[in-house]
Amino acid sequence: MELINHCRREVFKRLWKHYTQLVPDVAKLNQAFQARGEEWTEDHVAYRTLPGEFTGAHILQGVFEVLGYTRKDDYFFDAKQLKAFWLCPPDVTGHTRDASPKIFVSELIPTKFSSDFQEVIRRLTSQVTASPLRRIQQLRDQVKAGKQDAADALIKECVTLLTTFPSWNRPSLRDYEVLKKESEYASWTMLYGHQINHFTVSVHLLKSFKGIKELADFLEKDVKVPMNKVGGVVKGTPDLLLEQISTMAVDMEYEFQEGLEKVPYGFVEFAYRYPLAGKKTDGQWQSYYQGFVTSNADKIFESTFK
Structure with missing residues (x-):
């Protein structure tokens, strides 16, 4: 189990490096936090998928289950025709800072879109003819047997799957426009596949901000990063036990x-989780609401809408 834990930590270290290289706002935000004596802690990492035998959300579920995760609640987004779920990390018995980030995985439901739209999705995803999970699961079994070389190979396979472009043919601008006209989510995922959509900061662990609204003001006015204002800058309420903002x-x-061509890629989200009834604001993972709120997430998706 310790070797699997090592693999999980190393995979996230490399995913973080990949993400920060592509999203320059991350370094800017991190510097601003450090100047205030703050420590950046990830709440969750989000992924988007297109449906298919070897391309859908079940592929990412399998990858993260190999790394010790457990699937939790399911969600549905009617307006955007998406289904989603989150995966809980295994290391959640202590302080939140010591836990791996949660994983949020969503998948497009194409059936209510136009026939042209559905044909583009089918043509792309049908080009993926083998499961990337098979090799990863084989390596998992070897890692459980204590083989270090298998652990190194598992890390490489996971990181490659989660940082490279999709294995279907490079899209045309026409395909991009067909999808974007009906679903920005679909056009984004056609381009980036299983790459990270965004990392999320745990705001309730920050010390120098009274709440998420104060943080939003700081990010926009002092750090000067553009914020997602769809549905208001702050999505959610204390009653929902979750408030979120995003760049x-x-x-x-x-x-x-x-x-x-220039197209939108990734952004940074910030989540403020409130303590559960009878629990204290003590930083312990189990003290806070750990699920997601569809009305919040629906607006967060629009951080890539341009």
Whole structure:
């Protein structure tokens, strides 16, 4: 089990490095936090998927289950035609700072979109003809037997799956526009596949902010990062036990079949989790609400809408 724990920690270390290289706002925000004596702690990492035998949310579920995670609550987003769930890390018996981040995985439901839209999704996902899970699960079994070389290979396989572009053919601008017209979520996922959509900071563990609204003001006015204002800057309420804010996604150059174009990539989210009834604000993982709120997440998705 200790070797699997090592694999999980190393995978996240490399995912974090990949994400920070692509989202320059991360370094800017981290520096601003450090200047206030704050420590950045991840609440969760979010992924998007397109449905398919070898491409859907079940693939990511399998990857993170290999790393010790357990699937929890399911969610449905009617307006965006998405289904989702979250995965709980195994190391949650102590302080939140010591726990691995939760994982939030969503998947597009294409059936209510146009026939052209559905054809693009089918054509792309049908190009993936083998499960990336098979090798990862084989390595997991070897890691459980204590093989260090298998642990090194498992880390590499997981990181490769979660940091590389999808294995379908490079999209055309036409395919991108067909999907974006009906679902920005779908067009984003066509481009990036299983890459990280965003990391999320645990606001309730920060010391120098009275609440998430004060943090939002600081980010916009002092750090000068553009915030997602869909549905208001702050999504959620104390009654829901979860409040969230997010920056707008940074742009990156993407090479379509026709050439380079700037498109939105990733952003940073911030989550303030309130203590459960009868619990204290003590930093212990089990003291706080750990699920998600669909009305909040629905608006967070729009951080990549440009």
